[in-house]
Amino acid sequence: MKHIISVLVENEFGVLARVAGLFSGRGFNIESLSVAPTLDPAISRMTIVTHGDERILEQINKQLHKLINTIRVIDFTGQDRVEREMALIKVSAEEDTRAEVLRIADIFRAKVVDVAPRCYTIEVTGTPGKVEAIVELLKPMGIRELVRTGPVVLGRGPKVVEK
Amino acid sequence: MKMTGSKILLECLRLEGVETVFGFPGGTVINIYDDLVDSPIHHILTRHEQAAVHAADGYARATGKVGVVIATSGPGATNTVTGIATAYMDSVPLVVITGQVPTPLIGNDAFQEADIVGITRPITKHNYLVKDIQDLCRIIKEAFFIARTGRPGPVLIDFPKDIQVTSANFDYPETVSLPGYKPTYSGNLRQVEKAVKMILAAKHPVIYVGGGANTPDAARWLHQLAETLEIPLTTTLMGMGAFPKKHPLSLGMLGMHGTYYANMAVTEADLLVAVGARFDDRVTGSVPHFAPHAKIIHIDIDPTSIKKNVRVDLPIVGDLHDVLEKIVTQLAEFPEEMKRAREETASWRSRIAAWKESHPVRYTPSSLVIKPQFVIEKLRELAPDDAIITTEVGQHQMWTAQFFDFSRPRTFLTSGGLGTMGFGLPAALGAQVAFPERRVIDISGDGSFQMNSQELATLVQFQLPVKIVILNNNYLGMVRQWQQLFFQRRYSQTVLEVPIDFVKLAEAYGAVGFSVSRPDEVEETIRRAFDVPGPVIMEFKVEREENVVPMVPAGKALNEMVLSS
Ligand SMILES: Cc1ncc(C[n+]2csc(CCOP(=O)(O)OP(=O)(O)O)c2C)c(N)n1
Ligand SMILES: [Mg+2]
Numbered sequence: 001m002k003h004i005i006s007v008l009v010e011n012e013f014g015v016l017a018r019v020a021g022l023f024s025g026r027g028f029n030i031e032s033l034s035v036a037p038t039l040d041p042a043i044s045r046m047t048i049v050t051h052g053d054e055r056i057l058e059q060i061n062k063q064l065h066k067l068i069n070t071i072r073v074i075d076f077t078g079q080d081r082v083e084r085e086m087a088l089i090k091v092s093a094e095e096d097t098r099a100e101v102l103r104i105a106d107i108f109r110a111k112v113v114d115v116a117p118r119c120y121t122i123e124v125t126g127t128p129g130k131v132e133a134i135v136e137l138l139k140p141m142g143i144r145e146l147v148r149t150g151p152v153v154l155g156r157g158p159k160v161v162e163k
Numbered sequence: 164m165k166m167t168g169s170k171i172l173l174e175c176l177r178l179e180g181v182e183t184v185f186g187f188p189g190g191t192v193i194n195i196y197d198d199l200v201d202s203p204i205h206h207i208l209t210r211h212e213q214a215a216v217h218a219a220d221g222y223a224r225a226t227g228k229v230g231v232v233i234a235t236s237g238p239g240a241t242n243t244v245t246g247i248a249t250a251y252m253d254s255v256p257l258v259v260i261t262g263q264v265p266t267p268l269i270g271n272d273a274f275q276e277a278d279i280v281g282i283t284r285p286i287t288k289h290n291y292l293v294k295d296i297q298d299l300c301r302i303i304k305e306a307f308f309i310a311r312t313g314r315p316g317p318v319l320i321d322f323p324k325d326i327q328v329t330s331a332n333f334d335y336p337e338t339v340s341l342p343g344y345k346p347t348y349s350g351n352l353r354q355v356e357k358a359v360k361m362i363l364a365a366k367h368p369v370i371y372v373g374g375g376a377n378t379p380d381a382a383r384w385l386h387q388l389a390e391t392l393e394i395p396l397t398t399t400l401m402g403m404g405a406f407p408k409k410h411p412l413s414l415g416m417l418g419m420h421g422t423y424y425a426n427m428a429v430t431e432a433d434l435l436v437a438v439g440a441r442f443d444d445r446v447t448g449s450v451p452h453f454a455p456h457a458k459i460i461h462i463d464i465d466p467t468s469i470k471k472n473v474r475v476d477l478p479i480v481g482d483l484h485d486v487l488e489k490i491v492t493q494l495a496e497f498p499e500e501m502k503r504a505r506e507e508t509a510s511w512r513s514r515i516a517a518w519k520e521s522h523p524v525r526y527t528p529s530s531l532v533i534k535p536q537f538v539i540e541k542l543r544e545l546a547p548d549d550a551i552i553t554t555e556v557g558q559h560q561m562w563t564a565q566f567f568d569f570s571r572p573r574t575f576l577t578s579g580g581l582g583t584m585g586f587g588l589p590a591a592l593g594a595q596v597a598f599p600e601r602r603v604i605d606i607s608g609d610g611s612f613q614m615n616s617q618e619l620a621t622l623v624q625f626q627l628p629v630k631i632v633i634l635n636n637n638y639l640g641m642v643r644q645w646q647q648l649f650f651q652r653r654y655s656q657t658v659l660e661v662p663i664d665f666v667k668l669a670e671a672y673g674a675v676g677f678s679v680s681r682p683d684e685v686e687e688t689i690r691r692a693f694d695v696p697g698p699v700i701m702e703f704k705v706e707r708e709e710n711v712v713p714m715v716p717a718g719k720a721l722n723e724m725v726l727s728s
Contacts (some may be wrong), residue, residue: 067343
């Protein structure tokens with residue numbers, strides 16, 4: 001089952017390696033990971049997506065908690081949340097496909113952020129599902145390169161996790 | 164006042180109450196060693212960095228204080244790894260200080276550079292690289308705090324050479340600020356109430372005690388809990404000593420080489436109260452068949468231990484002595500129920516007594532050849548109650564656990580979690596440094612002894628009267644036993660072919676050695692060894708193919724013990 005976990009950590013060198021080590025040490029793959037400082041620059045927030053059964057995930061959550069540099073761990077699985085990711089897609093734009101590429105971008109409210117002869121770079125933001133969908137539609141046009149940020153997530157409503 | 168990094172380190176150690184450090188010098192710690200000359204801190208020079216860590220570990224296990232190690236960068240640092248992992252697995256508080264190449268060279272594959280912070284990340288509770296002299300005092304303060312609080316463990320500080328010679332103002336902080344680390348927990352009262360109800364309702368209760376409870380504080384409350392309700396109690400290898408083995412309620416050890424009655428009691432129990440234990444696979448055997456009829460209460464300081472291996476009906480996270488005290492205090496409010504519970508569990512205790520009677524811990528004695536168990540029995544007779552026993556890993560370790568009657572916390576020092584051959588001798592060394600007046604004995608196998616035998620030199624140099632018992636079977640006996648039972652006696656690489664003259668070996672180092680092969684010489688030899696003021700090796704040539712029984716074959720249920728070989 002897919003899990004999406006936010007971890008607030010002290011913004012220090014080595015912390016990422018500790019977190020990653022907890023997963024790799026148990027033969028677990030991190031599907032995506034994004035890290036950046038929070039409002040308080042001394043604290044970073046990681047958003048981690050992984051797959052695994054409940055028992056192992058509970059163990060990982062506890063182990064994450066146990067790291068000295070970890071301040072909070074929130075498992076957003078099954079929680080009401082806003083989840084967004086961004087992708088940059090470099091896609092072929094030939095004479096006969098250019099219009100279709102633009103049309104698809106438009107439908108997904110994606111932006112063309114770089115134009116080269118016979119090639120557009122498109123920026124799209126949305127749920128992972130939406131990013132998935134535009135990628136599928138653009139594939140027949142010839143995707144040359146793709147980069148995704150992995151999702152970031154906040155709980156819905158006024159409640160916050162940062163102090 | 165301005166001081167160099169290396170002087171600051173030693174001053175911080177002093178303020179932490181460190182009297183003794185164990186270590187081995189080298190290029191990147193040479194400044195620290197120079198400053199040690201003028202420091203009140205006592206340094207024990209082991210002959211290998213692994214041994215320095217085990218010695219600090221033995222010191223810590225015996226005293227409850229933080230053990231401290233100094234090693235140089237590169238090979239010195241990597242030599243500490245097995246020692247650190249050993250301490251980590253058994254939750255022993257250590258602070259290990261390694262030298263590191265100067266900061267501008269880090270990452271350049273400089274001479275004697277190893278990324279020891281990276282290497283030890285999964286085997287330390289926490290670790291640090293000192294990048295700025297301004298952080299040094301805070302890091303040392305935090306390291307000691309983290310090592311000794313909560314579930315204790317080793318902390319490593321990697322200390323680059325250039326920072327050791329940089330000067331800064333010395334200002335040791337009074338407190339630590341670690342927003343993500345809350346090490347002390349008081350047990351939740353509602354959970355405690357539930358536990359009290361469950362304990363009072365149980366008809367077949369068993370208390371199962373691990374290394375977490377092997378402290379004088381926890382042991383005192385444990386004793387009260389067991390006695391007020393007359394609940395039978397079993398310990399793991401690590402819990403040995405938390406409860407006197409000779410106590411009528413004691414079931415001895417459970418698990419792979421546990422007693423028949425402990426394993427039967429756990430299998431038949433309707434309530435298991437786990438205290439500071441972690442349900443290791445050597446304890447549970449086949450997990451689905453472990454305590455199949457029991458509700459499980461799990462009391463532990465470390466939430467990650469709970470529900471890791473087995474289902475738990477009632478978790479209580481907290482300091483053991485706090486939780487146990489609360490349980491005992493609450494129980495006292497129900498005198499009637501306690502009386503009833505004691506009555507209702509009487510038949511359970513008789514059943515256990517019958518198991519004890521039919522299947523005591525035993526072996527077949529011999530008047531021709533020394534049985535290893537016989538040596539342990541003699542040691543038990545002749546050693547004082549407060550003797551500190553260390554072991555290596557193998558059959559001799561299990562026989563020690565089975566046949567020695569431990570009665571006090573912190574008297575049995577053994578590598579339970581990692582199972583490190585070579586642990587016992589340096590651990591005994593460390594314990595003897597902590598308690599020069601007490602009897603310290605390393606019970607060893609011929610194989611394990613050779614993994615750190617160089618420490619004889621340290622024993623002689625520092626006049627540490629450790630008594631080493633080698634149960635010599637000329638085998639890597641524990642592995643041989645498995646090969647006999649599960650690999651049709653194909654003794655692949657477990658026969659230690661070359662006979663070693665352990666007496667000469669002892670003498671080569673300036674120690675004393677005895678070697679005997681007749682049962683009637685055993686007692687006399689032990690007495691003579693105890694009379695020698697310095698370190699002694701006692702080699703007992705024992706029955707070569709004696710097996711450790713009972714034995715639960717790996718993956719089997721606890722009640723599927725092999726009872727004789
Ligand atoms: C460092 C290390 N290497 C290998 C092992 C695997 N091992 C466990 S017990 C054992 C045999 C130990 O032989 P010995 O010390 O002679 O003890 P005995 O079993 O004969 O009493 C071995 C090789 C280990 N536990 N530790
Ligand atoms: Mg042997």
